Amino acid sequence: MAISGFAKTQNSEIFYLFRDGRFKVSATRLMSIAIVGFVTLISLSAFIFLIWKSSDALMREGLSFFSTANWHFRDHSYGALALFLGTVVTAVFSLLICAPFSLFGAWALQNLRSEKLRLSIEALVTLMASVPSVVYGLLGILLLRPALLQTFSFYGMETGGGLLTASILLSIMILPTLFSLQLESFSKLSKKYQEQALSLGLSRTKFFWSIVFPLGLPAILSSFALGFGRAAGETVAVFLVIGRLDNKLPTEGGWIDYLLNAGQSITTKLGGPEIFISYQSPQHESALLLLALCLVLMSIGTSSLLLTISKGKV
Amino acid sequence: MFIRALFSLGMGILVLSSQAEASIKIQGSSTVGPIVVKAAEILKSNKDIDIVVDTFGGSAAGLSSLASETAQFGMISKEISEEDKKKYSNVHFTTHLIGSDAVAMVISKKLYDQGVKSLSLSQLKEIYEKKITNWKKLGGPDQKIIFLNKEPGRGTWEVFVKAVYGQGNVPSISHLEVGSNEEAKSKVINTPGGITQLSVAWAQKDPRVKVLGLSIDGKLILPDEHSIRSKKYPMARNLYLVSSKPLNDGQKILLDFLYSEAGQNIVEDYGYLRVRQNTK
Numbered sequence: 001m002a003i004s005g006f007a008k009t010q011n012s013e014i015f016y017l018f019r020d021g022r023f024k025v026s027a028t029r030l031m032s033i034a035i036v037g038f039v040t041l042i043s044l045s046a047f048i049f050l051i052w053k054s055s056d057a058l059m060r061e062g063l064s065f066f067s068t069a070n071w072h073f074r075d076h077s078y079g080a081l082a083l084f085l086g087t088v089v090t091a092v093f094s095l096l097i098c099a100p101f102s103l104f105g106a107w108a109l110q111n112l113r114s115e116k117l118r119l120s121i122e123a124l125v126t127l128m129a130s131v132p133s134v135v136y137g138l139l140g141i142l143l144l145r146p147a148l149l150q151t152f153s154f155y156g157m158e159t160g161g162g163l164l165t166a167s168i169l170l171s172i173m174i175l176p177t178l179f180s181l182q183l184e185s186f187s188k189l190s191k192k193y194q195e196q197a198l199s200l201g202l203s204r205t206k207f208f209w210s211i212v213f214p215l216g217l218p219a220i221l222s223s224f225a226l227g228f229g230r231a232a233g234e235t236v237a238v239f240l241v242i243g244r245l246d247n248k249l250p251t252e253g254g255w256i257d258y259l260l261n262a263g264q265s266i267t268t269k270l271g272g273p274e275i276f277i278s279y280q281s282p283q284h285e286s287a288l289l290l291l292a293l294c295l296v297l298m299s300i301g302t303s304s305l306l307l308t309i310s311k312g313k314v
Numbered sequence: 315m316f317i318r319a320l321f322s323l324g325m326g327i328l329v330l331s332s333q334a335e336a337s338i339k340i341q342g343s344s345t346v347g348p349i350v351v352k353a354a355e356i357l358k359s360n361k362d363i364d365i366v367v368d369t370f371g372g373s374a375a376g377l378s379s380l381a382s383e384t385a386q387f388g389m390i391s392k393e394i395s396e397e398d399k400k401k402y403s404n405v406h407f408t409t410h411l412i413g414s415d416a417v418a419m420v421i422s423k424k425l426y427d428q429g430v431k432s433l434s435l436s437q438l439k440e441i442y443e444k445k446i447t448n449w450k451k452l453g454g455p456d457q458k459i460i461f462l463n464k465e466p467g468r469g470t471w472e473v474f475v476k477a478v479y480g481q482g483n484v485p486s487i488s489h490l491e492v493g494s495n496e497e498a499k500s501k502v503i504n505t506p507g508g509i510t511q512l513s514v515a516w517a518q519k520d521p522r523v524k525v526l527g528l529s530i531d532g533k534l535i536l537p538d539e540h541s542i543r544s545k546k547y548p549m550a551r552n553l554y555l556v557s558s559k560p561l562n563d564g565q566k567i568l569l570d571f572l573y574s575e576a577g578q579n580i581v582e583d584y585g586y587l588r589v590r591q592n593t594k
Contacts (some may be wrong), residue, residue, distance in 0.1 A: 015573055072486035073466070147506065159490065159505045244465070246488035262490050273467045273493070274377035280383070280401050 054290035084267035094170035102178035129176035137240035161243035185219030218310030225306030337364035340414030342376020342389030344494035391469035424526035463489035516583025
């Protein structure tokens with residue numbers, strides 16, 4: 001918010017080369033225009049390239065691209081329903097798993113008496129964000145997969161890798177994002193209302209549920225938006241634990257089987273080797289790029305939706 | 315300050331471009347990978363040639379990176395098929411044979427000890443098409459068969475399909491996908507009831523996995539040196555480096571090294587077969 005406030009005090013004057021009847025040209029001004037133009041051009045052209053390349057697949061496949069689960073590139077059939085479902089399910093489940101930990105963890109930390117301990121725990125969680133995702137993926141293979149296989153093999157888990165494993169791994173990865181945003185909002189609200197709450201004799205639990213949580217909801221939602229974006233876009237770690245089974249839908253063996261066993265998401269499909277195989281097969285390439293475009297639109301969509309809900313109320 | 319920054323930027327670009335000149339980029343099969351990586355290490359210290367090896371995407375990536383000119387050598391662990399020739403009709407591939415290997419069907423040692431010792435090609439076909447889904451039918455324990463399929467584009471997969479289906483059509487069935495040899499091996503160890511296609515050399519080095527024999531016309535054939543060389547074993551294959559352009563000096567040095575006694579010893583160290591049988 002501070003940044004947008006700062007941006008508002010600026011105006012578009014910097015772009016006017018001609019004003020008040022005379023030229024105002026300086027190296028800084030030219031350079032800034034050039035750089036802004038360059039950045040805009042790059043981001044726009046990437047987007048336009050995606051749309052242009054993927055339009056072919058969209059025309060050919062039409063709705064069946066989104067409504068069927070038969071991705072067999074050797075038969076030139078591209079139905080990506082299972083991929084979309086995989087991405088949404090892993091992202092939503094990782095949020096569901098992560099939400100209680102981050103919410104109550106942040107609130108507990110906010111109420112911790114020892115400043116030293118609080119800061120060090122906060123630093124530790126923030127540091128989790130800087131761990132490369134491939135490291136999480138390896139930890140997932142080495143620790144999570146065998147542990148889950150042992151726990152859930154009774155319920156029909158076959159390999160230890162699957163959508164549930166991916167969701168749990170993702171929930172650990174998005175924890176710092178959710179945690180730090182929520183902690184910031186909680187500490188602001190605490191500072192603002194703590195004295196009043198104490199003077200009214202509210203307990204900490206009551207204080208949280210009746211004041212901090214409802215007032216902090218916009219911040220919580222925006223942290224969910226960012227978490228969702230990260231979870232849906234994560235590739236390497238998910239790639240290593242999701243099992244990579246194409247065209248699996250919950251209609252095959254029920255939701256429990258679907259969650260426990262291998263699946264595929266958009267990112268793991270794109271991260272796989274198919275882009276090499278698609279060489280000189282424009283149909284295949286176009287279908288892959290359509291997937292990429294959908295991923296971009298999905299993360300832009302959810303982020304902007306949730307950010308509009310939470311706009312300006314922190 | 316500004317000038318200094320520009321200067322260092324220029325130096326950086328110079329260093330980068332001079333490095334790019336002397337380095338060879340090689341992409342492709344993870345079966346051929348270790349040989350070339352080892353050779354690259356030796357050539358790096360002896361002759362100061364930079365060789366970058368990337369096994370992402372397997373044999374298909376080896377060919378496509380040659381076609382898109384992002385690599386100088388492709389590594390493939392299969393023959394160049396008619397389909398490939400059609401696909402890359404504008405590229406002229408030259409293959410350089412550096413060794414031989416075979417694809418084996420591999421299961422965990424536990425499963426092997428429980429009674430699964432060999433498969434026939436028709437059984438393999440039925441497993442691939444999910445018609446046989448339990449090891450019980452194949453003399454093993456009551457356990458679901460988890461087929462860990464090499465991902466599309468891997469040379470291993472193509473060799474497997476050619477042996478099982480010949481020139482016929484391969485049905486489109488979704489399986490669990492594994493990428494490199496290392497991944498296939500570790501997953502078959504950790505997955506109860508798992509079976510995968512794996513390079514024989516990789517399988518034989520690890521006591522935790524066992525190679526299944528193939529029974530053909532009632533005769534059990536194991537992928538040993540004799541049956542691979544005589545091509546009796548249906549999934550025998552050659553390992554190639556592929557180039558699409560006239561070779562430069564660095565490439566020639568690498569090939570000469572791989573053909574030399576020392577180079578062929580590396581091939582053998584990794585469990586593959588040398589190009590020519592050692593007559594010593």
